[in-house]
Amino acid sequence: MLKIENLTKMFGGLAAVNDVSVEFEANRINAIIGPNGAGKSTFFNLVAGTHKPTSGRIILDGEDITPLRCDYIAQRGVGRTFQTTNLFEQASVLDNLIVGHRLRTKSGLWDVLINSKRLQWEEKACRDKAREVLDFVGLNHVENRLIADITQEERKRVAFALALATDPKIVLLDEPAAGVNPEETEGLADLMRKMVDHGLTVCLIEHKMDMIMGLADKIMVLDHGEKIAEGTPTEIRENPVVIEAYLGSDEDAAA
Amino acid sequence: MLKLASFMTRPAAKYLLIVLALVFPLIAKNEYQVYVMASAFIWAIAVYGLNIITGYCGQLNLAHGGFFALGAYTLGLLTADYGWSFWPAFVGALLMTAFIGFLVGVVSLRLKEHYFAIFTLCVGFIMYMLTDKWEELTHGPIGVRDIAAPHGFGIVDFTETTPFYYLVLAFLIFAIWFMGKLSRSLLGRTFMAIRNGDDLAQSLGINLMRNKTLAFVLSTTYAGMAGALYAGMVRFIGPEDGNILHTFDMITYLLVGGIGTLSGPLVGTVGIVWLTQSLQFLEEYRMILFGPLLVVLVIFFPRGIVGSFLGWLHRKTLDAGLPAAKKKESRIATGKEVENNA
Amino acid sequence: MNLFFQNIVNGLTLGSIYGLVALGLTLVYGILHIPNFAHGALYMVGAFMSYFFMVDLGVHYWIAMLGSAAVVAVLAILCERLVFHPLRNSPPIHDKIAAIGILLFLEAVVQMFWGADFRRMTSPFTGIMRFDGLIIPEQRALIIVGAIVLVIALQLFLRKTMTGATIIAMAQSREGAFLVGIDANRVAMMTFAISGMLAAFAATLYAPINLVYPAMGHVVIMKAFVIIILGGMGSIPGAIVGGMIIGFAEAFGGFYISSSYKDIIAFGLLVVILSVRPQGLFAKGAH
Numbered sequence: 001m002l003k004i005e006n007l008t009k010m011f012g013g014l015a016a017v018n019d020v021s022v023e024f025e026a027n028r029i030n031a032i033i034g035p036n037g038a039g040k041s042t043f044f045n046l047v048a049g050t051h052k053p054t055s056g057r058i059i060l061d062g063e064d065i066t067p068l069r070c071d072y073i074a075q076r077g078v079g080r081t082f083q084t085t086n087l088f089e090q091a092s093v094l095d096n097l098i099v100g101h102r103l104r105t106k107s108g109l110w111d112v113l114i115n116s117k118r119l120q121w122e123e124k125a126c127r128d129k130a131r132e133v134l135d136f137v138g139l140n141h142v143e144n145r146l147i148a149d150i151t152q153e154e155r156k157r158v159a160f161a162l163a164l165a166t167d168p169k170i171v172l173l174d175e176p177a178a179g180v181n182p183e184e185t186e187g188l189a190d191l192m193r194k195m196v197d198h199g200l201t202v203c204l205i206e207h208k209m210d211m212i213m214g215l216a217d218k219i220m221v222l223d224h225g226e227k228i229a230e231g232t233p234t235e236i237r238e239n240p241v242v243i244e245a246y247l248g249s250d251e252d253a254a255a
Numbered sequence: 256m257l258k259l260a261s262f263m264t265r266p267a268a269k270y271l272l273i274v275l276a277l278v279f280p281l282i283a284k285n286e287y288q289v290y291v292m293a294s295a296f297i298w299a300i301a302v303y304g305l306n307i308i309t310g311y312c313g314q315l316n317l318a319h320g321g322f323f324a325l326g327a328y329t330l331g332l333l334t335a336d337y338g339w340s341f342w343p344a345f346v347g348a349l350l351m352t353a354f355i356g357f358l359v360g361v362v363s364l365r366l367k368e369h370y371f372a373i374f375t376l377c378v379g380f381i382m383y384m385l386t387d388k389w390e391e392l393t394h395g396p397i398g399v400r401d402i403a404a405p406h407g408f409g410i411v412d413f414t415e416t417t418p419f420y421y422l423v424l425a426f427l428i429f430a431i432w433f434m435g436k437l438s439r440s441l442l443g444r445t446f447m448a449i450r451n452g453d454d455l456a457q458s459l460g461i462n463l464m465r466n467k468t469l470a471f472v473l474s475t476t477y478a479g480m481a482g483a484l485y486a487g488m489v490r491f492i493g494p495e496d497g498n499i500l501h502t503f504d505m506i507t508y509l510l511v512g513g514i515g516t517l518s519g520p521l522v523g524t525v526g527i528v529w530l531t532q533s534l535q536f537l538e539e540y541r542m543i544l545f546g547p548l549l550v551v552l553v554i555f556f557p558r559g560i561v562g563s564f565l566g567w568l569h570r571k572t573l574d575a576g577l578p579a580a581k582k583k584e585s586r587i588a589t590g591k592e593v594e595n596n597a
Numbered sequence: 598m599n600l601f602f603q604n605i606v607n608g609l610t611l612g613s614i615y616g617l618v619a620l621g622l623t624l625v626y627g628i629l630h631i632p633n634f635a636h637g638a639l640y641m642v643g644a645f646m647s648y649f650f651m652v653d654l655g656v657h658y659w660i661a662m663l664g665s666a667a668v669v670a671v672l673a674i675l676c677e678r679l680v681f682h683p684l685r686n687s688p689p690i691h692d693k694i695a696a697i698g699i700l701l702f703l704e705a706v707v708q709m710f711w712g713a714d715f716r717r718m719t720s721p722f723t724g725i726m727r728f729d730g731l732i733i734p735e736q737r738a739l740i741i742v743g744a745i746v747l748v749i750a751l752q753l754f755l756r757k758t759m760t761g762a763t764i765i766a767m768a769q770s771r772e773g774a775f776l777v778g779i780d781a782n783r784v785a786m787m788t789f790a791i792s793g794m795l796a797a798f799a800a801t802l803y804a805p806i807n808l809v810y811p812a813m814g815h816v817v818i819m820k821a822f823v824i825i826i827l828g829g830m831g832s833i834p835g836a837i838v839g840g841m842i843i844g845f846a847e848a849f850g851g852f853y854i855s856s857s858y859k860d861i862i863a864f865g866l867l868v869v870i871l872s873v874r875p876q877g878l879f880a881k882g883a884h
Contacts, residue, residue, distance in 0.1 A: 050454060074460035086452045090558065090566055099444040103460025109469060112440045113433070123441055144573060146566070166459055315690050362872045368689050369632040369830070373822045374871055376634075377864040380819055384864075388857050499815065503697055510694060540709055546702025553691040553698075554683050 001026040001201055002047070002170055007056035009042055009225075016042040018225040019056070024170070024218070029196055030203045031212045033236075034222035035245065040205045041083075043222065044172050047203075048080050049073040061169070075103050079168030083175050085159035089148040093139065093158055096147055097130035098123075100165025126165075133161040136198075137191060153184040160191065171195065173204040177211055189215045213237065221245065257575065260568050276424055280417045293420040295528035296427045297485050302508045302520035303430050304477025309506075310515035311443060312470040313450030315368075317502055318359065318375040321382035322475040324497030326352045326482025328386060328393060331492050334403035341405040341413075345483050352479025353472050360471035364464060367453070379499055387494040398493030402486050419488050426484060427521075430477065435517055437473075446470050450515075500542075507545050510552050513559030522560055602731050604848045610737045610806075612844025613744030617799035618817055619824040619836040620751065621792030627768040627831030628788045631681055631692050635699035636796060637818025641811060643669045643797030644804045645707050648718045658720045658801075666797040672703075673793030674786045682785065700814075708811040720805035740802045747798055748837060751791070755833075764788060768831065816860055823867040 002024040009017040017039045024030045032040050045051045047058055049070030058066045065073050074080075087096050105126065111119035134140050137157040142150055147158070156176060163171050176192070177185040189211055192202050206212050212219065213233045221229040221236060223245040229236060236242055262268060280289045305319045329351040333344035363374045386393045393399070404413040411418045437443045445466050448456045453463055486492050512523020531541050556563055622636045646668045650661035676699055684692045722735035755761035763779045764787060807813075824843055828835020843863045851859030 048458060050457070070457040071460045071462050074458055080458045082455065082458075086455055088447060088451055090562065091447075092569075095444075099441070099448045099461075100459055102441055102445055102448070105441055107441050109442060109473075112436050112442050115436065119440060126441060146569060149570070162459070309690070313688075313690065315693055362868070365875045366871060369626075369693070370826065370871070370875070372693055373632060373826060374867070377819055377823065377867050380816075381861055381864050381868070384858075384861050388861075500701075503701055506694060506697065540705050542701040542705035543709065546698045546700070546705060549698030549701070550680050550695045553687065553695045554680070557687065557691060 001061055002203070003059040004047070005057040005059065007043070007046060007058065008054045009039075009046055009051060010054045015225045017046060017053075017222075020222070020225075020227045021056075022220050022227060022230060024201060024203055026169075026201050027196055027199065028201060028217040029192055029215055030201070031216035031219045032203070032205050032222060033207075033209075033212060033219060037224075038222040039225040040222055041174060042225075044080065044174055044205065047073075048078055048172060071103070074166055074168075077167070077169035078172065079163035079166045079170070080172040081159045081163050081174055081176060083178065085155070085162070087147045087155070087158060087162075090146060092144050092146055093150065093154075094127075094130055094134065094143045096158065097134060097161055097165055098126045100133070100162045101126040101129040101167070103166055129165050129167075130161075133164040136164060136194070137161045153180045153187070156180060156188060157191070160188075164195075168200065170201040170203060173202065175205055175207065177206060177208050185211055257568075257571055260564070261572065264565075264568065273428065277421075280420055286416050289420050290416050291528065291532055292525075293416065293423045293488060294485070295525045296420075296423045297481050297488065298505065298508065298528065299521050299524040300423075300427055300430045300484070301478050301481035302505050302512075302524050303434050304474040304481070305505050305509055306434070306474075306515065306520050307437070307446070307477065308470050308474040310509065310519075311438065311446040311450065312467060314364070314467065314471075315372040316375045316471070316474065317372055317499070318379035318382065319474070319478055319505055320499060320502035321379035321497055322352050322356060322478035323482040323485070323501065324382060324386060324492075324494075325355060325475075326479030327486040327492045327496055328399065328482075329479070330483040330486045331399035331402045332393070335399050335401045339403075341403045341487060344403070345405075345487070348479050348483035348486075349476055352482070353476045356472045356475025356479075357468065359475075360468045361464075364467040364471060376499070379497075379502060383494060383497040383499065386497050393494075396494060398491060399486075400491050402490040402492065404487050404490060413487070414490075423484055423488070426480065430480070431517070431521065438517055442466075442469075447515075504545075507549055509559075510549060510557075511559055513561030513563070513565075514557075516559070516561040516565065519559050519561040526560075599730055600852070604852050605845075606731075606733055606737060606741075607852075608841070608845035608848035610740050610844070611847055612841035613740050614799050614803045614840075615817070615820055615824055615843050616837045616840025617744055617747060617795050617802075619821040619828070619840050620748070620833065621795040622818075622821045623825045623828070623831055623833060623836040624764075624768075624788050625792045626825065627833075628764065629681065629685075629785055631696070632822070632830075633681075633792070634693060634696035634818065635676060635703065636792065636821065637814030638700040638703040639669050639673055639793050639814075640796040640800045640817055641814035642672060642703055642707060643793075643800035644718070644809045644813060645711060645811075646797065647801040647804060648711075648716060648809050651718065658722075662798065662801040665801055666794040669793040669797035670790040671793075673789040677785055677789040681789075682782070704811045704814075711811070713811055715808040715810045718804040718809050722805070734806070736802075736805050740806075743798065743802050747795065751795075751833075754791075760787060820863045823863045826867060827870065 004020060004022045007017055007020045008015060020043065032043060034040055042051065046053050049065070049068055049072070053066065056066070057064055060076055060078065063076065065076055068076070105122040107116065107119040107122050110116070131140070131143070134143060137160050139154060139157050139161065142154060147155070150158070160173070160176070173192070177188050180188065185208060192204070192215060195202055216233055219231065219233060219236045220227060221242050228245055229239045229242050231239070279292060283289050283292070301319065301323050305316065308314050308316045326348045329348040330344045333339040333347050334341060339347070359378055363371055363378070366374055387396060389395070404419070405422065407413050407418065413419050413422060445461055448459060448461055449463065449466060457463055485496070508523040508527055509520055510523070511527060512521065513519030552559065558566060618636070618640055622633060625631055625633050625636070643665050646665035647661040650656050650664045651658060656664070680695050680699060681692055684695055720736055722739050724735045726733045726735060726738060755765055763784050766777070767779055767781065767784045820843055824839035825836055827842060828839030843866070846862050846866060847859050850862040
């Protein structure tokens with residue numbers, strides 16, 4: 001469903017992502033791994049449209065989305081989370097999520113002024129959506145808590161929920177399990193499986209190898225901006241180039 | 256305690272406030288107090304404008320005082336030099352501040368954080384310089400005299416303080432009413448999403464420029480409305496009305512009351528205007544107090560009076576977990592009354 | 598032709614002062630990412646301190662300049678410790694508002710002691726140098742030479758001393774500096790002290806050909822911001838080049854276009870430049 005063709009991004013004279021081609025199939029969990037500075041986050045930023053590639057194409061369901069601005073790409077169905085999601089600390093969880101569905105609505109200033117039917121209807125739709133995704137990530141019990149008062153793991157789930165509220169076809173998750181303990185990591189992995197069961201395509205960057213190996217259908221390995229391998233977890237585990245890259249760098253192999 | 260506190264978030268409190276404002280001229284000791292209250296209301300309208308772009312949308316606009324002056328000068332010059340009557344000139348002032356706000360916004364809102372603040376600081380200064388130097392248009396340092404007040408009807412004469420007070424009150428109520436609607440609408444939520452970060456907002460499919468520009472134009476129009484009312488009330492304006500210090504005053508009002516809250520601008524503005532009035536000797540040296548106050552607030556109470564109060568109340572009602580409180584809490588959660596500060 | 602050279606001298610003078618103020622601002626921004634709106638107030642306090650030392654205590658111009666630099670350096674360190682340090686992890690809007698608070702406070706205090714009047718401050722350098730018809734007042738020559746000396750001294754300090762090296766390291770990478778064990782607090786205080794001193798020197802150099810009053814910092818700080826945006830926020834050479842650009846633009850613009858609008862030139866330039874290049878003139882890449 002997401003097809004990347006010869007994607008390259010130069011910063012100054014350096015290639016952060018270099019001639020990467022890959023195809024992610026629908027309804028699968030795809031992982032991107034690689035040592036620090038391998039260009040994983042840049043790759044996400046290119047797909048989501050935050051950065052424009054120097055060359056190459058990004059094709060979503062047959063449509064070339066390369067030239068689009070990131071809000072349009074989000075509307076085409078690419079949702080994402082960040083390593084740290086800046087939520088509004090002093091508002092409730094539900095309040096933070098309502099805006100997630102905003103891109104599917106049309107009300108403007110005039111609707112606010114006359115309190116139009118459309119606005120009322122759309123606000124209800126957004127609220128329902130927020131409840132729905134909150135339920136999906138298993139957090140309806142904290143609906144009214146302030147963001148400032150919930151745990152790190154709950155924050156991760158809220159970030160998922162926010163991305164899901166945009167009605168995406170594919171979600172890009174940037175280190176979704178960073179900073180949470182092993183049991184919670186397993187819970188988040190289950191959540192990703194649940195997303196796929198509900199027809200979504202998941203694409204994640206992760207350092208936690210145990211989690212990736214048990215979770216991903218397909219793995220792409222980046223090193224110094226280049227794709228050095230792709231395949232199933234078993235293939236990747238046995239790939240000598242990957243082992244080389246990981247032993248060559250340091251702490252990531254241990255992580 | 257909790258009961259009293261939660262009463263303050265009910266609609267009844269709102270009506271009580273309106274009644275108080277309506278009878279204020281009757282209980283005021285003298286006309287001067289009514290005048291002070293009217294000018295506090297005018298500043299509050301401008302601060303509501305600042306709250307849109309800075310409080311909800313998170314962009315520190317330092318040209319706000321400039322737009323206030325732009326509104327005042329547009330009204331002043333149209334009535335004094337071009338013979339317009341008040342209301343057409345008032346509409347003209349709104350359109351002018353909206354239009355210039357749009358132009359400035361389109362250029363400046365592409366800039367991030369610091370750049371935006373610095374850019375708007377310069378824009379505010381250019382506006383101030385123009386009122387001072389462009390004598391053919393603005394009369395320079397002499398200022399604009401003989402500004403028209405609105406035509407009265409019957410016994411109502413808007414050149415008198417009390418009728419004008421009610422006029423200002425009507426605009427203030429409108430301003431707050433609209434702000435309330437805005438802040439809990441999808442549009443207001445969109446602005447607040449931008450405050451959480453450009454990248455996150457864009458990943459939610461929000462068109463940054465369109466929404467920021469809209470917020471900016473709304474905020475400058477509020478400033479223009481306040482400026483035009485100000486010109487109509489004092490009927491004499493000069494370049495000092497566009498001094499950058501007014502922008503700093505407004506930031507103080509906003510921060511004390513509670514940035515990004517619905518009632519914060521009113522609480523902060525009315526509170527501080529009266530505080531400085533009652534400490535007359537402070538008038539000139541008020542900044543000796545305001546300066547450190549700003550610093551202390553952003554370090555220890557960045558949410559201001561209203562923001563801190565609401566946060567406290569929200570937690571209390573959640574902890575209490577009573578059925579009655581439950582209802583209220585969901586009301587706060589739906590953002591019915593108030594909420595959301597930076 | 599003569600007038601042309603006269604304008605060059607004026608441009609150099611203005612450029613030197615603006616450059617010095619902008620240098621302090623850009624140092625603080627480069628290292629701490631704080632746009633210090635209070636920097637103009639430090640400049641103003643610098644002028645008043647020199648005025649106080651000279652007029653009230655009767656000390657010599659040079660001593661007054663050093664005394665003023667010391668006072669402002671301490672003041673700048675206090676600002677860092679008491680205000681910016683506690684705010685280092687706050688949302689970006691907070692340190693800007695706090696800086697505005699400092700600015701308001703300092704102005705009010707100065708106004709309480711000295712009033713809002715415009716004051717004159719004299720210096721021992723009132724003579725005029727003539728070179729083949731070109732007239733250079735001594736004070737202007739002193740400003741230009743003084744600025745050159747200060748810039749060289751700053752460069753030496755940053756390049757040749759250990760403390761200077763840590764400042765540069767931190768400017769390049771905050772996390773990196775932290776990892777190699779640089780005491781970030783010390784660097785922050787040092788940077789603020791230097792920026793305050795430069796502001797005080799600039800103010801004392803410029804005051805004799807200008808006026809001293811509490812609001813004198815407003816226009817200067819705004820121009821300094823324009824300069825560091827032109828030159829790239831955090832760039833030292835950018836601050837100097839930018840200072841010169843604005844200095845010359847004002848000297849020539851004020852002469853050939855309109856003297857009453859000369860203060861607007863810098864801001865107009867900024868508006869035009871940022872409209873075309875939102876990331877500044879010399880900044881590379883987007884941030």
